[in-house]
Amino acid sequence: MRPSALVLMASLAAPFTAAAAPQDTAPAQAAPAPAPVPAPVPIEEPFPMFGVKLAVGAPDGAVLSFVYSPWYWLLLDAGFAYTLAPGFVLGVELRPIDFFVSPIIRGEYGYYFAGDTANQIKKWAGVPEAQWPLIGDASYDWFSGLVGIALGSRRGFTATLEGGIGLLQLNVKGGSAKINEVLVTTAAWTAQSLMPVARISFLYFF
Amino acid sequence: MKRNLLVVAAALAVALQGCSTFYAEAEQPSVCLTLTPAPFSIQGGGGIAPPGGFSAAYSGSIDLGLSDVVPDFMLNGPSQDRILRFLSFRATATLLGGNFDFVDDVQLHAQGAPGSQPVELGQYVRGSRVNVTSISFPSGAPNVNLSDFLASGALTLHLAGQVTVPGGQVVPTTWAAEVETCLYAKVHKTFQQMIDGT
Numbered sequence: 001m002r003p004s005a006l007v008l009m010a011s012l013a014a015p016f017t018a019a020a021a022p023q024d025t026a027p028a029q030a031a032p033a034p035a036p037v038p039a040p041v042p043i044e045e046p047f048p049m050f051g052v053k054l055a056v057g058a059p060d061g062a063v064l065s066f067v068y069s070p071w072y073w074l075l076l077d078a079g080f081a082y083t084l085a086p087g088f089v090l091g092v093e094l095r096p097i098d099f100f101v102s103p104i105i106r107g108e109y110g111y112y113f114a115g116d117t118a119n120q121i122k123k124w125a126g127v128p129e130a131q132w133p134l135i136g137d138a139s140y141d142w143f144s145g146l147v148g149i150a151l152g153s154r155r156g157f158t159a160t161l162e163g164g165i166g167l168l169q170l171n172v173k174g175g176s177a178k179i180n181e182v183l184v185t186t187a188a189w190t191a192q193s194l195m196p197v198a199r200i201s202f203l204y205f206f
Numbered sequence: 207m208k209r210n211l212l213v214v215a216a217a218l219a220v221a222l223q224g225c226s227t228f229y230a231e232a233e234q235p236s237v238c239l240t241l242t243p244a245p246f247s248i249q250g251g252g253g254i255a256p257p258g259g260f261s262a263a264y265s266g267s268i269d270l271g272l273s274d275v276v277p278d279f280m281l282n283g284p285s286q287d288r289i290l291r292f293l294s295f296r297a298t299a300t301l302l303g304g305n306f307d308f309v310d311d312v313q314l315h316a317q318g319a320p321g322s323q324p325v326e327l328g329q330y331v332r333g334s335r336v337n338v339t340s341i342s343f344p345s346g347a348p349n350v351n352l353s354d355f356l357a358s359g360a361l362t363l364h365l366a367g368q369v370t371v372p373g374g375q376v377v378p379t380t381w382a383a384e385v386e387t388c389l390y391a392k393v394h395k396t397f398q399q400m401i402d403g404t
Binding site for chain 1: 227228229230231232233234235236237238239240241242270271277397
C-alpha cells in the first residue's frame with residue numbers, strides 16, 4: 001500500500017515537475033538572448049530661443065522687435081519703433097502655459113526721440129500759429145503693464161492681443177514768442193497721462 | 207444669459223471707472239511774460255519837489271493779456287485741477303542810466319473781474335539801497351491760485367506804493383518800467399472730464 005501511495009503521489013506531482021522543468025533548465029539550454037531593446041523615448045525638441053516680433057499698438061506705434069527667450073515662459077524683447085518719431089521699446093513678457101492658447105503678462109518701456117511730435121501736438125491741440133514757437137522739440141516715454149492672450153505655437157508663430165495701463169510722459173522744450181506785444185518765454189515743460197494701452201503683435205520663433 | 211449680461215455690465219463699469227481714473231496733466235514750471243513798458247501815475251506829480259522833498263503815492267495796473275495765451279482747458283473745471291501761481295516780479299528801468307531810487311516800496315496785487323477781492327502777491331521795500339536799476343521780488347503768496355481770476359474774466363496786476371523825490375528835483379507825473387512776471391501753471395483732467403468737456 002505504501003509503494004502504491006508513493007506512485008500515486010509521484011504521478012500527481014509529475015505534471016507540475018514537468019511544467020517547472022523547462023524554466024529550470026531553459027537558461028542552461030537556450031542560446032544567449034539578444035539584449036532587450038528599450039522602447040523609443042521621444043526626444044523633446046528644445047524651445048527656440050530667438051524670434052522676431054511685429055507689434056502695432058498705442059502708444060507703441062509700430063514696433064519691430066528681436067526676441068530672446070531663455071526659458072519657454074520668459075520672453076525678453078527689444079525693438080525699433082516709430083510713431084511720430086523714431087524710438088525703441090523694451091519688453092518683458094511671461095507666458096506661463098505652453099499651450100495653443102496662453103495668458104500673457106507683459107511689462108514694457110518705450111522711448112521716442114524728438115521728431116515730428118511737437119508739430120503734431122501743435123496741430124492736434126489747435127495751438128494758434130503765433131504760439132507755435134513756445135513749443136519746442138518734444139520727446140516722450142512710457143511704462144506700461146499689460147495682460148493678454150497668445151494664440152499659436154511657442155515653437156513657431158503666435159499672435160497676441162494685449163491691453164493694460166500705461167503711464168506716459170511727454171517732455172517738451174520751451175521757447176519764446178511775442179504775442180500781442182507781450183514776450184512770452186516758456187521753460188521746458190512736461191505732460192503726463194495715465195492711460196489705457198493696447199497692442200496686437202505677431203511673433204515668430206526660429 | 208444673465209451671466210453674460212453681468213460680464214458686460216462689469217466690463218462697462220470698469221471702463222467707466224477707468225475714465226475717472228485715467229488722466230492727463232501738464233505742468234509748466236515757469237512761463238515768463240515781458241510786458242511793454244507800463245506807466246505808473248504819481249499823485250501830485252509834475253513840477254519841482256519842494257526843499258523838504260516830495261512824497262506821494264503812485265499806482266498802476268498791468269493787464270497780463272493771458273486770456274489770449276492760456277488755452278480754454280485752463281479756464282474750465284474745478285479750480286484745484288487748474289493751477290496758476292505767481293512766481294516772481296521784476297521791473298527794469300527803461301531809460302539808460304535811469305534808476306528807481308525814488309521808489310520807496312511796491313505792493314503787487316492780483317485783481318480779477320471788477321469788484322472782486324484783490325490778493326496781495328508780493329512786495330518790495332527799497333530801504334537804504336541806492337542806484338537801484340531793477341526791482342525784483344519773489345512771490346509772497348506761493349499758494350494763491352490765480353486761475354479763478356482768469357476764469358472770471360481777466361487777470362490784472364495792480365502796483366501801488368510810495369515815491370520820494372529829494373527837494374529841488376523834478377517830480378515826474380509817471381514812472382515807467384519794463385515788467386516781467388513769471389508764473390507756474392498746472393492742469394489736470396480726467397478722461398471723464400475730457401469726454402464731458404468740463
